Amino acid sequence: MKTTAKATVLRAADQHAYRPVALVQERLARSRLLFELEKRHRQVLDAVGQALTPGTGRGQSPLAAISAVHDNAPLGRELAWFQLSHERQPLTWWGIDRCSLDQLASSYYGGGQRPLSCPLTPPSQSELRLVKRLMVAALDALAQERWDIDALDLxxxxxxxxxxxxxxxQFDWARESALPKMQWMLSDAALASLTRTPMQAPVAPDLAQRLKRRLHQLPIRLSCQLGGQSMPTEALAGLQPGEILPLTLVRRSPVAVGGRPIFHATVHAHEGQLVAKLTHELHQHED
Structure with a gap:
């Protein structure tokens, strides 16, 4: 049996709608991924709410809930829409009304609370930074590895x-208002990035030898307590520079490494220097 196929070249100017071919296994994996992402509503809501702080604490309503939108309607004119891309590949889209964006950006970057207004000018740099922060926070809530915000284009x-x-x-505001709800959309490229296993850095073959050399070169500070003196708090408060304090020399000086006592030692004078002779470890009992 001979099977033939016929291919036709489509011109890009015709703008034909097309869909990539997906195998059964790919469809099942995609369905499972979408089902898992639906269960992460709370993580995304918390991440976006944290990214909006302190804007939501200065008059703007905080977020209350997040829900899925199952229609693929065109981008509405009631929202300002933004696209986040990585290497010219769209990852996510975000929609927010200009009134909320203007107030959130003003509050987030130190501006005072002011009445809602819808600017007629293009989004400011502060608004663009805030939108990018929201989109990256939502994306990081689903991804296994954090994205480099400097490598993403808005x-x-x-x-x-x-x-x-x-x-x-879509995100619901906690306080009832006539403002439209924020919306967030993921692209196929973003879904593909969520299924990739995080890359692990290769382990150097001489890691054990390098660690051993590093430990030999690591400086360690030993401290030895020679004496001490007890005094009431009232006397301590009255100390002045130049006063001489009596000290009681200890018979066995504790020797500490990094602030942790390990040995007992006796202090002696040797060739004009003070030396400490280690006697025993602290956890050993004396005879």
């Missing part, structure tokens, strides 16, 4: 576009 999107987002969530 850009503003025009509303009305339809994005192929397999996962779409």
């Amino acid at each position: 850009e503003v999107l025009e509303p009305g576009q339809t994005l192929p987002a397999p996962l779409r969530w």
Whole structure:
């Protein structure tokens, strides 16, 4: 039996809608991943709420809940939309109304509380930094490894576009308001990054020898207590520079390594220097 196939070249200018071919195993793995991500609502909500601090503590309503959005509607004009990419590959999209974004950015970066207003100008640098912080926080809540925020690019999107987002969530404000809900969408590239196993740094073959050499070169400080003196707190408060304090020399001086007593020692004079002769370890009993 002979099977033939016919291929047709599609012009990019025609903008044909297409979907990548997915095997049965890939579909099952994708379904399991989406199911696992649905159970991580709380992690994402906590991460985004923490990223909004202190903006939500200065008048703006904090977040109360997060829920999935199962439709793939075009980007609404009631929200300002942003895209986070890595090496020109879109990872996530974020939508937030300009009124909330303006107040959150003003509060987060030290501005005072002010009435809600919807700016007609493009997003400021403070607003862009805050949006990027929110998107990275939400992405890190799902990823096994943290993303390098400097390697991610943020850009503003025009509303009305339809994005192929397999996962779409919305955030509810704690206080009732007429403001639209924030939305967050994940791309297929972001889902693929969540399934990758974190790369482990290779172990050097001479690691044991290097550690041994390092331990031989590691400086350690020994301290030996020669004497002490007890006095009431009232006398201690009245001490002045130049006063002479009597000291009681101890018969057995504790020797400590890094602040931890290990040995007992006796102190002697030898060739014009004080030396400590180790007698026994502290945990040993004397005869």
